[in-house]
Amino acid sequence: MGQYHHDIDDILADEELVPAVFLEAVNGVGLFESNDTNRVEPRSKVELPFWLASELHLRHVTSVTIPPCFGKKTQEEIGADGAHVDLRSRCSYFYELGCKIVQLINEKTIGSLLLVAFQTRYKEVLIKAHTSASALAPKYLSLLTKEETKLYEAAKSSTEAFKTWRMGGPRFQKASVLGRKRKPVRE
Amino acid sequence: MYGRKASQLLKEFVSGEPGQLTGFNNDVFAQVIEECDGNILHLQALLRKMQEEGSNNQTNKNADHFGALVHHLSLVRNKRCLMAYVYNRAEVIQNLGWTIKHADLPAAVKEKLSISENEYFGKHSSNLQSYMLDLNLDLAVDMVPPKDPYIKVRVLEEIGEVLLSDQIANLAMHSILFLKRIDAESFISQGKMEELTS
Numbered sequence: 001m002g003q004y005h006h007d008i009d010d011i012l013a014d015e016e017l018v019p020a021v022f023l024e025a026v027n028g029v030g031l032f033e034s035n036d037t038n039r040v041e042p043r044s045k046v047e048l049p050f051w052l053a054s055e056l057h058l059r060h061v062t063s064v065t066i067p068p069c070f071g072k073k074t075q076e077e078i079g080a081d082g083a084h085v086d087l088r089s090r091c092s093y094f095y096e097l098g099c100k101i102v103q104l105i106n107e108k109t110i111g112s113l114l115l116v117a118f119q120t121r122y123k124e125v126l127i128k129a130h131t132s133a134s135a136l137a138p139k140y141l142s143l144l145t146k147e148e149t150k151l152y153e154a155a156k157s158s159t160e161a162f163k164t165w166r167m168g169g170p171r172f173q174k175a176s177v178l179g180r181k182r183k184p185v186r187e
Numbered sequence: 188m189y190g191r192k193a194s195q196l197l198k199e200f201v202s203g204e205p206g207q208l209t210g211f212n213n214d215v216f217a218q219v220i221e222e223c224d225g226n227i228l229h230l231q232a233l234l235r236k237m238q239e240e241g242s243n244n245q246t247n248k249n250a251d252h253f254g255a256l257v258h259h260l261s262l263v264r265n266k267r268c269l270m271a272y273v274y275n276r277a278e279v280i281q282n283l284g285w286t287i288k289h290a291d292l293p294a295a296v297k298e299k300l301s302i303s304e305n306e307y308f309g310k311h312s313s314n315l316q317s318y319m320l321d322l323n324l325d326l327a328v329d330m331v332p333p334k335d336p337y338i339k340v341r342v343l344e345e346i347g348e349v350l351l352s353d354q355i356a357n358l359a360m361h362s363i364l365f366l367k368r369i370d371a372e373s374f375i376s377q378g379k380m381e382e383l384t385s
Contacts, residue, residue, distance in 0.1 A: 028254035
């Protein structure tokens with residue numbers, strides 16, 4: 001429990017699946033639908049959400065291994081052309097999960113992978129956000145993780161704010177909860 | 188998989204536009220609580236079984252112990268998800284109080300709130316109003332630093348004759364008026380007027 005307890009992104013990052021191997025038998029859990037006996041045998045290989053896998057790992061019930069999204073293939077692709085790797089389909093909380101995994105298992109390569117990936121992609125995100133016409137954006141946006149999408153939106157809105165400041169425009173806004181669309185004119 | 192439903196609830200919340208609310212999802216919320224009830228039943232059954240076997244769960248960590256652990260972790264997880272859902276919605280609702288008075292809330296937004304959220308908004312909003320009344324100062328205006336005390340606005344909805352701070356004005360639809368900022372501001376945030384810039 002801490003400052004992130006109510007943070008939805010932190011919670012959703014914990015939902016990402018990681019590969020794990022059970023070291024102990026576990027009784028009475030319906031974790032896997034194929035399992036009728038409700039018992040998990042030792043040495044069974046499974047994919048568990050991170051919130052469960054990490055707690056079990058700390059108690060030596062399971063052993064967590066590195067998720068495939070931080071594997072060799074991703075490392076090579078990031079090294080070749082980091083900015084255009086589709087990270088979202090691999091793990092939409094790539095950076096967050098990476099940081100959590102490193103704290104759990106001592107793995108040296110992930111830290112530098114995250115750093116290289118973020119550095120190359122950050123530059124590209126900002127360039128795209130400041131320049132590209134909105135029609136081009138959707139294709140590029142579909143490659144970005146949650147964190148990068150937020151950066152993109154932030155960069156875009158600051159460009160827009162700068163334009164309104166320079167050109168002068170309406171400064172009052174309708175309350176955002178009421179929605180953007182104007183109400184249909186009643187006849 | 189345990190906890191899947193609860194995360195769906197949160198995914199639904201973040202998929203909406205920031206600052207806007209989606210309807211309170213009573214269905215999934217109830218399903219998550221149902222899942223928690225199931226977890227408790229399993230947890231208690233496992234604990235009972237361990238007691239009957241006389242095993243001390245501190246020293247003898249057997250398969251039942253770990254089963255109970257999984258159910259415990261799932262309960263904690265689901266609780267965290269549900270709390271985050273309610274908490275983040277409450278934040279949006281609190282911010283509402285600064286732009287719209289409770290009585291002015293459109294029905295379309297009102298039906299998105301659960302019963303207790305509605306009550307929360309009403310009370311928060313009236314607290315805010317009475318505080319401003321005590322101070323004799325409307326804190327909800329001038330959120331954007333003023334450049335000029337007057338602004339030009341177009342009326343988007345029929346409002347009718349209204350007593351403003353310096354005049355009685357007929358705010359008919361489509362009319363363009365020059366009003367004091369502080370009078371226009373609440374109408375704009377309700378979407379009944381828009382600011383015109385030359």
